[in-house]
Amino acid sequence: MQSMASRWSVALGRPQTQNARPQIDVDSIDLQDSDPEVRGEALAGLAERGDARAIGYLAEHLDADCRVYELDAAEKLASPLLLDALQKIAGNLIASEVGGYWLGRLKAAIAACTVTAHANVAVLDVRNPVQHANARRPGMGERP
Numbered sequence: 193m194q195s196m197a198s199r200w201s202v203a204l205g206r207p208q209t210q211n212a213r214p215q216i217d218v219d220s221i222d223l224q225d226s227d228p229e230v231r232g233e234a235l236a237g238l239a240e241r242g243d244a245r246a247i248g249y250l251a252e253h254l255d256a257d258c259r260v261y262e263l264d265a266a267e268k269l270a271s272p273l274l275l276d277a278l279q280k281i282a283g284n285l286i287a288s289e290v291g292g293y294w295l296g297r298l299k300a301a302i303a304a305c306t307v308t309a310h311a312n313v314a315v316l317d318v319r320n321p322v323q324h325a326n327a328r329r330p331g332m333g334e335r336p
Contacts, residue, residue: 223249232261239265247271256281263297270304278302 221234223245238246250266254277266274278301285295 221245228259232259235261235265236268239268242269247273250274251277254278254281256284260294260297263294263301266301267297267304270308272305272308275302275305278305 221238223231223234223238225231225234235246235249238249246265247269250262250269251273253262254266254274258281266278278298282298282302
């Protein structure tokens with residue numbers, strides 16, 4: 193069985209010795225590890241790399257009981273695919289839960305995913321000049 197430090201090193205893609213090259217075997221990352229610290233480090237490593245497995249994991253695990261490392265990963269990924277789940281968490285908070293570090297991380301994740309969602313819409317809009325041309329063209333009987 194691997195030591196905790198060794199499992200963290202693999203999760204983060206860090207070399208296990210000073211002379212080792214910083215490589216990561218992405219197939220060896222285990223987001224289902226029994227240790228939440230190792231899962232969190234693995235998720236952080238995947239999020240840093242923009243790995244789609246992190247988005248899939250978060251899509252399944254983001255809920256009111258999620259951990260800060262999951263919110264941090266959602267912020268790093270800034271994926272509009274996570275926005276609904278994050279907003280649902282925020283919408284279901286009770287008054288006693290509003291405040292603290294966890295809520296700050298939730299707000300940061302929502303903000304990052306929102307900015308990306310709006311940017312994606314703008315990019316799609318700009319990439320379709322025919323749509324813009326048709327939208328600006330006056331219809332029959334309209335003044336130019």
